[in-house]
Amino acid sequence: MNKKKWIIILSCLLVTMFMIVILLNCSHKSSIKEGVITIEQGMNSGGIVDLLVEKGIIKSKRYFLLLVNFKRVHKRIKAGTYKLNSGMSTREIIDILASGKVFYNKVTIPEGFTVKQIAQLLVEKNILYSCDEFLQIVKKRNLEGYLFPETYFLLPGTKEEEIIEIMRRQFFKVFTPQMGRRTKEFNLNQREVVILASLIEKEAKDESERNLISAVFHNRLNKRWRLESCASVRYVLDKWQKPLTYKDLEINSKYNTYRYYGLPVGPVCNPGLASLKAALYPVDSEVMFFVAKGDGTHKFSKYYKEHLLKKRKN
Numbered sequence: 025m026n027k028k029k030w031i032i033i034l035s036c037l038l039v040t041m042f043m044i045v046i047l048l049n050c051s052h053k054s055s056i057k058e059g060v061i062t063i064e065q066g067m068n069s070g071g072i073v074d075l076l077v078e079k080g081i082i083k084s085k086r087y088f089l090l091l092v093n094f095k096r097v098h099k100r101i102k103a104g105t106y107k108l109n110s111g112m113s114t115r116e117i118i119d120i121l122a123s124g125k126v127f128y129n130k131v132t133i134p135e136g137f138t139v140k141q142i143a144q145l146l147v148e149k150n151i152l153y154s155c156d157e158f159l160q161i162v163k164k165r166n167l168e169g170y171l172f173p174e175t176y177f178l179l180p181g182t183k184e185e186e187i188i189e190i191m192r193r194q195f196f197k198v199f200t201p202q203m204g205r206r207t208k209e210f211n212l213n214q215r216e217v218v219i220l221a222s223l224i225e226k227e228a229k230d231e232s233e234r235n236l237i238s239a240v241f242h243n244r245l246n247k248r249w250r251l252e253s254c255a256s257v258r259y260v261l262d263k264w265q266k267p268l269t270y271k272d273l274e275i276n277s278k279y280n281t282y283r284y285y286g287l288p289v290g291p292v293c294n295p296g297l298a299s300l301k302a303a304l305y306p307v308d309s310e311v312m313f314f315v316a317k318g319d320g321t322h323k324f325s326k327y328y329k330e331h332l333l334k335k336r337k338n
Contacts, residue, residue, distance in 0.1 A: 169291025
């Protein structure tokens with residue numbers, strides 16, 4: 025076999041090998057799996073690795089856990105939502121999770137949270153670095169009650185003003201024109217309905233009692249009685265867990281519905297849709313009082329003597 029033939033054969037082999045490499049590379053790229061995973065606050069290494077395997081991002085649980093332990097990064101893994109793919113090395117994936125370079129942050133605002141509680145939750149979820157600016161903006165714009173409780177997906181670096189606006193816009197999506205028309209039937213404005221709904225949200229621990237508690241407040245407003253809602257005093261004192269004292273009920277604040285007639289000057293939390301609807305659709309009842317039973321439900325009464333009797337029996 026002469027030199028020319030060898031050159032031709034070698035050239036063909038090189039071309040064939042080159043084509044094989046290209047095909048293998050294309051095959052590898054087409055088989056790469058992308059996935060968006062959410063690391064919840066407090067999730068342990070076992071939960072994280074199960075999630076990665078489930079999404080097809082990694083194959084070896086053991087290797088991932090060995091690397092996490094070797095690099096001592098478990099406590100540095102940040103909660104949040106990440107966009108990962110199976111083409112990444114296990115080391116790359118661990119470094120991304122430890123760096124906190126999230127795709128977006130998922131946060132659920134519970135019904136009845138105050139703006140202070142919302143700000144604290146956003147800090148816990150690594151969405152905000154501090155509460156200060158968030159609270160200053162909300163206070164300046166008087167938006168307590170209008171940051172709608174919902175699940176939000178926020179991109180990293182989203183500014184306080186933008187987060188507040190996202191939540192405020194959600195409120196106005198939920199508060200429909202029909203609800204606006206219903207508001208006028210009670211000779212109330214939208215803000216007054218939000219204030220009333222916030223009281224209902226904080227007082228009604230049991231879903232089935234929202235509309236009945238609403239009836240108590242509506243009846244008291246119609247008769248020009250004081251609302252005497254503990255939630256209004258708790259808001260002023262930021263005292264949501266411990267029992268209120270008689271001294272607490274004497275605090276001189278326009279929020280104190282034991283001392284001042286009518287609705288408090290502002291919402292005491294950010295109510296959900298159920299409480300907004302309850303404020304607009306109270307049950308047809310003549311009840312004027314309610315007292316907590318200690319299990320999250322209440323005893324309701326029409327007359328004061330009946331109310332006192334039920335209160336003593338608690």
